[in-house]
Amino acid sequence: xxxxxxxxxxxxxxxxxxxxxxxxxxxxxxxxxxxxxxxxxxxxxxxxxxxxxxxxxxxxxxxxxxxxxxxxxxxxxxxxxxxxxxxxxxxxxxxxxxxxxxxxxxxxxxxxxxxxxxxxxxxxxxxxxxxxxxxxxxxxxxxxxxxxxxxxxxxxxxxxxxxxxxxxxxxxxxxxxxxxxxxxxxxxxxxxxxxxxxxxxxxxxxxxxxxxxxxxxxxxxxxxxxxxxxxxxxxxxxxxxxxxxxxxxxxxxxxxxxxxxxxxxxxxxxxxxxxxxxxxxxxxxxxx
Ligand code: PMP
Numbered sequence: 001x002x003x004x005x006x007x008x009x010x011x012x013x014x015x016x017x018x019x020x021x022x023x024x025x026x027x028x029x030x031x032x033x034x035x036x037x038x039x040x041x042x043x044x045x046x047x048x049x050x051x052x053x054x055x056x057x058x059x060x061x062x063x064x065x066x067x068x069x070x071x072x073x074x075x076x077x078x079x080x081x082x083x084x085x086x087x088x089x090x091x092x093x094x095x096x097x098x099x100x101x102x103x104x105x106x107x108x109x110x111x112x113x114x115x116x117x118x119x120x121x122x123x124x125x126x127x128x129x130x131x132x133x134x135x136x137x138x139x140x141x142x143x144x145x146x147x148x149x150x151x152x153x154x155x156x157x158x159x160x161x162x163x164x165x166x167x168x169x170x171x172x173x174x175x176x177x178x179x180x181x182x183x184x185x186x187x188x189x190x191x192x193x194x195x196x197x198x199x200x201x202x203x204x205x206x207x208x209x210x211x212x213x214x215x216x217x218x219x220x221x222x223x224x225x226x227x228x229x230x231x232x233x234x235x236x237x238x239x240x241x242x243x244x245x246x247x248x249x250x251x252x253x254x255x256x257x258x259x260x261x262x263x264x265x266x267x268x269x270x271x272x273x274x275x276x277x278x279x280x281x282x283x284x285x286x287x288x
Pocket of ligand 1: 033156182183184185186187205206207208209210211244245246247
């Protein structure tokens with residue numbers, strides 16, 4: 001595998017970052033996870049826009065233009081002869097001294113990995129995921145905003161540990177007020193009375209690209225969507241529930257903390273939206 005690292009393609013074994021990079025020392029940096037379908041990168045511009053917004057929020061100047069970054073993502077896929085896969089685009093703060101001050105860092109490092117994707121087990125898509133509620137709450141938006149896709153994922157990892165220890169793959173995370181924020185690596189939707197409902201970004205959710213795609217598709221299919229605060233009770237008593245993410249795509253949820261949601265099987269709206277999503281991923285995207 002060839003990795004894009006600061007303007008060059010290097011072998012996997014040579015793709016190394018300094019131990020003085022603040023991305024390593026402090027989780028100081030931003031990233032994106034993007035999908036490649038049939039030689040086309042899905043919603044590439046949206047991902048690059050979000051990367052620049054994340055970078056702006058942490059006062060990191062990305063030393064490449066949006067167009068150059070798009071081109072580098074495409075080139076990395078071509079270099080690896082990839083047709084379907086997952087692209088990890090990372091911008092670290094760069095090499096600095098041992099102090100916290102990010103402005104001691106000379107130049108951000110940019111690397112791109114284009115590889116095959118590790119999906120959730122097939123059974124998760126067929127039967128639905130059994131969610132637990134994590135005791136670890138989602139970061140407060142005035143601490144590290146969940147809208148920033150930063151390299152600092154410990155909040156999510158602590159919750160993911162709870163999921164794994166409980167024998168499942170995802171956990172529902174609540175915000176400081178007790179409302180649903182999102183899952184550790186996915187956004188959350190419920191269906192109730194034919195309406196889709198999802199927490200607003202202000203509840204502590206990432207502005208997911210898959211989330212916005214699903215909202216767009218729902219609009220086209222005549223399914224009403226509402227961004228609103230949701231509680232665990234709302235999820236448990238919903239007709240359907242599903243998760244969205246670039247890696248996971250659309251994942252039906254079977255239960256929350258042992259309470260079966262709806263029939264416990266992937267619901268009709270979930271399946272309809274998943275079909276429309278898969279169709280769209282094959283129909284659009286930036287040709288590499
Ligand atoms: N929330 C979190 C915390 C995530 O890490 C992700 C995956 N990037 C998502 C939501 C879903 O976002 P997207 O649809 O843009 O991949």
